[in-house]
Amino acid sequence: MDIISEIERERMNELLQAGKRIDGRGFDDLRPIKIVPNIVSKAEGSAEAWLGETRVITGMKVSIGQPFPDTPNEGVVVTSAELSPIGSPSFELGPPGEQAIELARVVDRGIRHSNFIQRTKLCIAEGTHVYLLFLDIYILADHGNLIDASHLSAVATLMTSQLPKVEVDEEGNATILEEFMPLEMEAPPIALTFAKINDSIVVDPISTEELVMSTRLSITIDGDDTICSMQKSGSGTLTRQEILDCVERACQIVKKARSVLPKR
């Protein structure tokens, strides 16, 4: 488990009261973002994302399957996250724990409720054949704010992915062809996570800030600047004003973030 000394904690608080952060950033500054797409040639899509020193790889595998009975004309996207000791000494082997489950679900919902990927575009033959996309997120280095970094790498993976074309014959047999096509998509959603430390709220917290924050609020802003997902976590509280302030700030910050994403 990571810990922080009382002295460091006090120093951080003093800095925050003076409007400064321990790593010199302003309250609304993101760490540098770097995206490296197509790193795994055996995956149908993959991307490495760096958010400062935090580093995440996502890979996507595609298969063909049946849709859920209540959404016969929609494909399925399954997102999971692996927090193995590769990424931090505090991660443990074994089935996904609470943190990995939340991480995957927040990324999944931020993408699902945006206009980014229409799941109806993942339908091959209504009721019988749809694309199943498996987005698997691996944390390579946790220096804080896994949600935003994972979201970035998942979005970049989808943006640079190639689906195999599929033919379904009259008898309902599907053949996966050697041809590929890109996924149809709109402008991607961006996730921005705020950390509340005492009364200060900063975006994109690093590990040291996460150790002292009471509450975290992740907001996903869609390509059309609406909100498409939120998640408060941590054992602190937020006032209505704090929530609305974060949303307002997120709408501003997102503009900068959007400029660094890969173009199709």
Next chain:
Amino acid sequence: MDIISEIERERMNELLQAGKRIDGRGFDDLRPIKIVPNIVSKAEGSAEAWLGETRVITGMKVSIGQPFPDTPNEGVVVTSAELSPIGSPSFELGPPGEQAIELARVVDRGIRHSNFIQRTKLCIAEGTHVYLLFLDIYILADHGNLIDASHLSAVATLMTSQLPKVEVDEEGNATILEEFMPLEMEAPPIALTFAKINDSIVVDPISTEELVMSTRLSITIDGDDTICSMQKSGSGTLTRQEILDCVERACQIVKKARSVLPKR
């Protein structure tokens, strides 16, 4: 774990030797039975059963599936029991333990070997489509004798359940209709559990009695007054005479119990 003091144990023994029980009942008296059917509108059947303060909910979900190869014209009933901390501080989370497995299997066998439900009546199309009934038992309060209370709630669930009608077309595709029909059934079996405490044997033990009993004998009496299932448990022993006495007493007690069950 529940425990009992030495003094309480002695008091109970004295009472038993005088033909009395700690809660004032006679050796062959059941606690009051209360059945509340149809408590879960999303289930195809459900019932809450009270046996004294012991309280159990059973719900039934129905699906359509293939029969087992060796019984092509029989539906399938799958019974399971959940002993979560909701029902007692001594229950633990996790996959079903020995007690939950035994409970589900005793209830299952008592129903299976009775004339109550003919599994052939759960066949839709021989060899291909049968009803699968999932009976799931949840213990809400364990004040002793979970077997009989669970059996009551499972039987009451089946008696008040509604199966969706199903149509199978020529190509073997099943359609679940919006129409419902009750299950065909005979008079229900009743489970009666006896506890042997020293040389006394009492029916329907409460928790305090279970703590001191050496042996438990559960007997399921079918609607035609034959025996359709028995289960001895606990680390004590029974003589042949004790077994036959319990059966005899069960045949008497069952008459009273039967009068409180819901009518179709």
Next chain:
Amino acid sequence: MDIISEIERERMNELLQAGKRIDGRGFDDLRPIKIVPNIVSKAEGSAEAWLGETRVITGMKVSIGQPFPDTPNEGVVVTSAELSPIGSPSFELGPPGEQAIELARVVDRGIRHSNFIQRTKLCIAEGTHVYLLFLDIYILADHGNLIDASHLSAVATLMTSQLPKVEVDEEGNATILEEFMPLEMEAPPIALTFAKINDSIVVDPISTEELVMSTRLSITIDGDDTICSMQKSGSGTLTRQEILDCVERACQIVKKARSVLPKR
């Protein structure tokens, strides 16, 4: 856990330096082999193998299934090993551990890469119906060298097994007939395991030798005297010369071993 005293260890070393083993065998002597085939009438094949006091039972069950997509005309052989406390106080209940996994995989590979069973002979209808053979190995007594004993019992099981004949009709439905036929096969492979204790290398180690060996080398020799599988294990090392010496010795020892196997 089995342990060995310092005195016993020294005595063994002195003996080895004098070219002798603790149980009187020469370095290249196998313990007596005994095979009892067809011990389980409900299995399609079974055999008990004794290697000295080490005792292993293998049973085979057969079912019909689909081939893997990349090998549409090959049947499937699945090998697993159960190391339960029946066979040794050091075995524990639970899912297969590292030792059981390695044991099953070494036996599996030794058979798979030999000419013994052509998996194409296990094909019933290309792409749709093949035989699935489940070889399950149970250790009844571990007195050392489980690999060779397990290999023997697996090979003997296959040699004495009977496959049910299967008919596939035009619509692709398979019917398992009451007729049986033996498996087609070539001369069986033999596994020989060497243990390195200090600088001595002996074949077919007993438990006491396994406790002090630094390295184990298992070599499977096919019916045509080629090598078809090797596995070094243990936390010691081998030189190139040691490896080639073991292979040379294995090619000699295998001749004796082959004479004790059951004939078809």
Next chain:
Amino acid sequence: MTDSLEKEKLFDEKGLRLDGRRVDELRPLKLEIGTLSRADGSAYIEHGRNKILAAVYGPRELHPRHRAIADRALLRVTYRMGTFSVGERKRPAPSRREHEISMVIRQALEPMLFLEMYPRAAIDVFIQVVEADGGSRCASTTVASIALANAGIPMRSIVTGVAVGKADGQLVVDLSDLEDKIGDADVPVAMAYGRNEYTLLQMDGKLSKEELAKALEMVEGAIETIYEKQQQVLREGFIQIREEISESEEPSSDEGDVPDTEIDETDMESADGD
């Protein structure tokens, strides 16, 4: 929030919702405490068709010991859906969704507990959904909070949950199953009402920031209504218990009894917020 279903109408010609409610109207709500006779504290909620039980144990010794925290209690929350609580049978093993909801409910309750009062102890909350309807995580938070009070666990404030959202273009509180399923947005919320603090906030769907501002304003009215019901049932439970005590000369010896007497006025005041 699915893009494949044709949008059904969610309002009638009079502008009322399909179940006859106005946009800011709650579904029927029933609360009860002391429902589960073997737990240290318990409660039951019916909210719409949600039927949810909560049991509380503790503060008590924590097993396994190595998970104990030196300077405070460990709060554990387990949310489980009955296999028959939903349309298709749910598998008995907990799903990833149940794990996540357990976590958000824990974090919704935790800020209002004085965990530092019970170092190395455990407080366990078990939530069993008997029947599920829209907003089950909010209703679970509401019921868990009064089960904690029923167990005599001191709190800064009761926590109250309800959802707000958007359906057919209009903001609505307390979404029904259908409004949740084919609506435009769902915002589950829980608050320590008297303290104006949000302890649970999630959102799925699509809202502008102006809509979100209005939605939060609306939801606080609904929270107030539920909060008052919570207070009332706890007050009544408290009076009832005092009567039971004065009626009986000696406490019952049945091991199944709920130690309701541990709730004293101090706890109830603190439950009013400070």
Next chain:
Amino acid sequence: MTDSLEKEKLFDEKGLRLDGRRVDELRPLKLEIGTLSRADGSAYIEHGRNKILAAVYGPRELHPRHRAIADRALLRVTYRMGTFSVGERKRPAPSRREHEISMVIRQALEPMLFLEMYPRAAIDVFIQVVEADGGSRCASTTVASIALANAGIPMRSIVTGVAVGKADGQLVVDLSDLEDKIGDADVPVAMAYGRNEYTLLQMDGKLSKEELAKALEMVEGAIETIYEKQQQVLREGFIQIREEISESEEPSSDEGDVPDTEIDETDMESADGD
């Protein structure tokens, strides 16, 4: 006991069962002790087509320690069926049926053990079904009991299991697979024969109380026969061990040796019942 199969005839024209037995006749039975060379005690049974091994360890230190019981030993029984012991391959993971049978066998053996002699210890019984036939839980109890004796564990009495039941309208002892499957009732039983105590009793099917009374009378005859075989094999094993000891000047040092010498006459007498 299934209602879908047409009732096949289970008796021939002479009134004998399909395998030629009379109604009160046992299937062929073979018992052996000391079968498994690595266990503290072991035994093997062939009863009909049942082929079952039992291994016993202990009394020994119990892991994990927190399960230890202050005033007696913990008896653990594990019943496992080989994957190839039945018609269709059984999955390797233990089924609910195997868990339940483990429990009833444990409770069948437990009353006859002096567990209070070994506080905090464990006695472990592992039962491996190599081939299964009707009545495998009874045969397992029979073989486990002599494996315990072979391990030198003192007992009040040997325990003996066999089934009784009803097939084609007639009461029969020691049901075959087919009689179990399409018969009318199956009553697996285990007894401490000399003490007239039942330690295992289950029943599935349909019997009147009069039939049950008669069935139990019948089964005790079968129990006696098997009990005598158990006694005999233990006696022979005991003699054989004594001979082995006098033959060899010093005990073997192989760690695989069974400590059979721990069975002394006292244990054997107590196994006769008291």
Next chain:
Amino acid sequence: MTDSLEKEKLFDEKGLRLDGRRVDELRPLKLEIGTLSRADGSAYIEHGRNKILAAVYGPRELHPRHRAIADRALLRVTYRMGTFSVGERKRPAPSRREHEISMVIRQALEPMLFLEMYPRAAIDVFIQVVEADGGSRCASTTVASIALANAGIPMRSIVTGVAVGKADGQLVVDLSDLEDKIGDADVPVAMAYGRNEYTLLQMDGKLSKEELAKALEMVEGAIETIYEKQQQVLREGFIQIREEISESEEPSSDEGDVPDTEIDETDMESADGD
């Protein structure tokens, strides 16, 4: 090594392999140390299309404690393939193959470690395959070995892995995916090169003993080449670290820093073999 595929040609008309290599030529190889910023030591390898990360922690306290060994450290190696590292998505739960490969890699590294220097401690090696190609267990051994060096763990020698085999009737080193799949034999090997000791040796396929002798001779040439690359990257890493230290007046306080300074010249010498 499968018998169902028609043998494709694995050599072109010039006698070169399909990827243009000679029989004794390695695929492109790239090594890097200190790749993973949160681990005590780490490294990255690209070997053919293999892309593999290794992280090392320790020597550190071992949990659970009861697994600690009184007189030496416990080495634990975990080999995991990414779900997207292969053609068909791999399930996230570790397969039997991954368990076995974890074991053989552990046994390949263990002989070169001074585990007796750290009684009761743990040294943990985590290997993550990002993309898999032929010979991934060998490449994993190669990268894990330099990750151990990067963590400052003293070693008798660096360990180097590569496969040799037979394809289309010819012996070849460093098999590609296709040569592994449809070739005649695959012999994964790892060596402590300077010490002439094999620490990993497996073989699947068909070889005569003469072919095996020749294959081992060939593989040692390939091992030497890779070994020199390993030495080079560690030397360069070492120089780079020294420069970093002299540049900065005080060490960084970021908890993510790799304690590279623990690698001193002694360790590097011991890594040369003795």
